[in-house]
Amino acid sequence: MTTWRPIPHIYYKVPDAESQGKHSGFKLIEILLNLALIDTFKDEKYKKFAFLYSTSYDNGICNIEIITPEVNFIANFERMFSGASDKKYLESLIVNNMNKFSQIINNLNFGKFIGDFIVYDGQSGKITLGKDPLQMDVATTSGLLFHLAGIFRSHIVVDYTGAIIEHENYKKLMLYDMDYGRIDFDRIKINVDNFEEWDYYFPEYDQEVKENKAIFGLDTKVDNMLETTENKTFYDIAFSFAGEDRGIVEEIAEDLISNSISVFYDNFEKSELWGKRLDHYFKETYAKNTRFVIPFISEHYPNKDWTNFEFSVAHGEAKKRDSEFILPVRIDDTHVVGIPSTIGYLDYNKEGKDGIVKAILSKLRT
Numbered sequence: 001m002t003t004w005r006p007i008p009h010i011y012y013k014v015p016d017a018e019s020q021g022k023h024s025g026f027k028l029i030e031i032l033l034n035l036a037l038i039d040t041f042k043d044e045k046y047k048k049f050a051f052l053y054s055t056s057y058d059n060g061i062c063n064i065e066i067i068t069p070e071v072n073f074i075a076n077f078e079r080m081f082s083g084a085s086d087k088k089y090l091e092s093l094i095v096n097n098m099n100k101f102s103q104i105i106n107n108l109n110f111g112k113f114i115g116d117f118i119v120y121d122g123q124s125g126k127i128t129l130g131k132d133p134l135q136m137d138v139a140t141t142s143g144l145l146f147h148l149a150g151i152f153r154s155h156i157v158v159d160y161t162g163a164i165i166e167h168e169n170y171k172k173l174m175l176y177d178m179d180y181g182r183i184d185f186d187r188i189k190i191n192v193d194n195f196e197e198w199d200y201y202f203p204e205y206d207q208e209v210k211e212n213k214a215i216f217g218l219d220t221k222v223d224n225m226l227e228t229t230e231n232k233t234f235y236d237i238a239f240s241f242a243g244e245d246r247g248i249v250e251e252i253a254e255d256l257i258s259n260s261i262s263v264f265y266d267n268f269e270k271s272e273l274w275g276k277r278l279d280h281y282f283k284e285t286y287a288k289n290t291r292f293v294i295p296f297i298s299e300h301y302p303n304k305d306w307t308n309f310e311f312s313v314a315h316g317e318a319k320k321r322d323s324e325f326i327l328p329v330r331i332d333d334t335h336v337v338g339i340p341s342t343i344g345y346l347d348y349n350k351e352g353k354d355g356i357v358k359a360i361l362s363k364l365r366t
Contacts, residue, residue, distance in 0.1 A: 004189035004199055007067060007141070008074040012081060014062045025062030026055070026108055034104045035090060036077035037120050037127055038097045040070070047120040049073075049195075050142035051129065052149055054112045056260045058361050059354075064108075067185060068118075069141040069195035101125045110260050115149025117142075138170050141190055141198045148183065168209045173200040175209075236364055238264040238290040240310040242300035245331055248348065249296055255357045261364065264290060279309065286310045287317035292324075292363065296348070297339070298331035311338060327363065329356060 014025030103126040191197035253265040293314040328345040
């Protein structure tokens with residue numbers, strides 16, 4: 001009988017070292033990743049596995065999230081990170097093992113759900129982080145993680161191998177995503193005896209999938225998803241503002257981009273918007289294609305045709321959401337119809353650029 005366990009999924013915050021400057025926390029993360037790899041696979045000649053990760057930077061804090069099937073590697077990394085590993089043992093790893101490698105991981109990228117391979121090559125003395133291969137079989141855990149990385153990047157389901165039709169667990173995962181609007185990593189289980197074998201635990205779909213009753217419905221949903229997401233971009237934040245306040249908004253947008261946040265700000269989207277029917281495009285950008293809309297309220301905001309249009313779209317979408325969707329930032333005390341006086345807002349003049357950025361990053365983590 002197969003025994004299943006959750007796929008390792010960890011999240012850590014590492015402050016910069018004052019003496020080493022910005023992003024130095026990521027250097028510590030990379031050192032510990034290499035040491036954990038050496039400790040885990042030092043008796044193996046070659047090991048290759050999927051490494052799905054996200055990184056961001058927030059006011060001196062380096063954030064990393066990791067999902068990978070290699071349980072022992074993650075356990076060693078966590079022990080080292082927590083300080084539970086013996087210091088003399090770590091020193092011996094560095095002296096006796098790490099120095100044998102001519103290449104180690106030192107190239108973590110910034111972004112969300114980046115799909116890479118970790119390759120531990122004890123014979124050639126190299127530890128590398130490589131890009132995802134094409135057309136991997138989602139029947140393996142590594143193939144699944146790479147496929148998910150592609151979905152998170154493009155928000156499009158691409159069925160290279162017929163896996164949606166052939167693989168029952170993948171079918172359950174996609175049904176869950178379509179029905180609930182997210183992929184629940186806590187439901188991904190791996191075989192304790194074979195980390196490359198996985199299951200998506202959601203019993204409510206089991207019978208439906210086994211009897212093949214979901215196939216045609218799923219095909220239709222996937223076709224619809226491909227149709228509705230073609231040439232569409234999905235955002236964490238969409239900004240709505242009057243041109244007179246562009247200077248304020250652009251500084252905030254640039255800071256968010258540096259923290260790997262997907263932002264709709266028109267100056268960043270010139271080529272994307274070129275030639276499009278903007279009224280059609282904005283009906284989705286300020287509604288289903290963004291997580292939050294942030295209007296910057298000033299005396300100029302109610303007097304612009306485009307801001308009125310954007311806000312009306314967002315206001316309609318807010319009625320459909322179960323939680324907050326419009327997050328107003330006040331530049332002055334101008335009243336806007338549709339924003340009750342009782343709604344929570346941020347005051348730019350009190351918070352400043354850094355305070356607004358920090359609040360947005362915090363909101364996105366909730």
